[in-house]
Amino acid sequence: MWKTYCNERITLIEEALSHWIPAQEGLLKFLFESMRYSLFAGGKRLRPVLLMAAADAVGGEGRRYLRVACALEMIHTYSLIHDDLPAMDNDDYRRGKLTNHKVFGEGMAILAGDGLLTAAFEQMLLQEEVDAACLTQVVREIAAAAGPAGMVGGQAVDLAASGQAQPLNQEELRFMHRAKTGALFRAALRGGGLLAGATQEQLAALTVYAEEFGLAFQITDDILDVTGDEATIGKPVGSDERNEKETYVSLYSLDGARRMAEESVQRALTAIEIFGAEADVLRSLASYLVSREK
């Protein structure tokens, strides 16, 4: 049932994204082609679905917040385009497809990322049916989560660490992932809650869920990098600099990492016990996280 829920939302999200970042002719053709190439390169739309599910969990109607939800996907996509650049992770493939700069060139890939990031803010501020004061709070939280103390900061720590002889220690690794990946999950869940008028207690529950979800997501990503999954398609084993980086698996062993992920999911589920059946999608998504590698 939760898969039907997700698939319905994913359809809405993809239709809206295609409408808001449309194919163009004329002078802006290549820029929009480049943005669309990465927007429609097989993303799971996890962040926008989480925003909608959070709004539903507090009794709202998540699909009403389509613009803010889609903006999260645009921000996520921009970050992948820039992360893949030669000056960063230097990846030629993502999800089995050539990365943006391999198709459109580095300059256009940088601009496609810049364009998606900026357009995301425009979209969010076009969100209707929300009180303007509430909307500014949500967008501000998303900006903070994506900015230099959030996602961009996490990537900067990652980049700086990759040039060092000494890998990140446990505390630094956790900081890096919390900033690079966790902050946007947090903004997605809190954003959905805030838009739908969550109480302070509900918002606190969604925040704990988001933080544990983000941690479990990162740990299982590290596990999948070792046990093999779709993310590694197209990457010859051993050719990736990331293999030299510290991960939850290298720090805690495969079994230790699995246990950590399961404990995180358990804490996420406990946090949202205050909600009724409206939060079942959030429950299923959390459980799915740790099951996807089995």
Add this chain to the structure above:
Amino acid sequence: MWKTYCNERITLIEEALSHWIPAQEGLLKFLFESMRYSLFAGGKRLRPVLLMAAADAVGGEGRRYLRVACALEMIHTYSLIHDDLPAMDNDDYRRGKLTNHKVFGEGMAILAGDGLLTAAFEQMLLQEEVDAACLTQVVREIAAAAGPAGMVGGQAVDLAASGQAQPLNQEELRFMHRAKTGALFRAALRGGGLLAGATQEQLAALTVYAEEFGLAFQITDDILDVTGDEATIGKPVGSDERNEKETYVSLYSLDGARRMAEESVQRALTAIEIFGAEADVLRSLASYLVSREK
């Protein structure tokens, strides 16, 4: 007198920027160093000053909108960092100083730009003393001006054209500049007007002023590229690919370009005749534009 006005605002702007993008220790040290390096590399703070002067022109108090004003400078700075990258204009110097990527590396320069752009939106949404509905409109206009149909789009057209045998024609050149430079000036002037509660008539006047100002700015920039000025310091003559690009001077000759710039300034001045002495700073700034190359 208008120079005193500008210098006072510039001091406010630079203090605020330094406060909002502070020097950091720890894991985020290099990212913030990189952002601050370009933020404090000698910018003239023209866009934030224009926003404040527009608010003053309609009887408001421009300095109250410091967060939105500074955000324009952050957006402008991010665009310069990314434009200078090897995959774009490949400039080693700007305003006589090494460009960001020459000091911090390409990866960190990309992230510094991303960080400034995202932080700009956070800052704008922290602006106090403004009705939330008005603020969302202003930020939305700024996002549109900076995004794929505005500044990023203009840069994409510029980038695509530089790889073509055929230079841009007159119409395309004008579109490119209007998107790449003009749109943000327009958002600055309109933003100041909107924040200070401009009437429709006042807003229309500021919009015409902004468009003519932006055009005159670009033309005089092209003139200065030929006659020599501070912008060319550190660039050996003839080493810049831009010399091969079509400019207002190459299209209309030096005299023709000068005449166009003066006519634009005249139209800008005519547009703001409806204002009283409160618009004198805007008048002086427009006149200064065409005088700066003499």
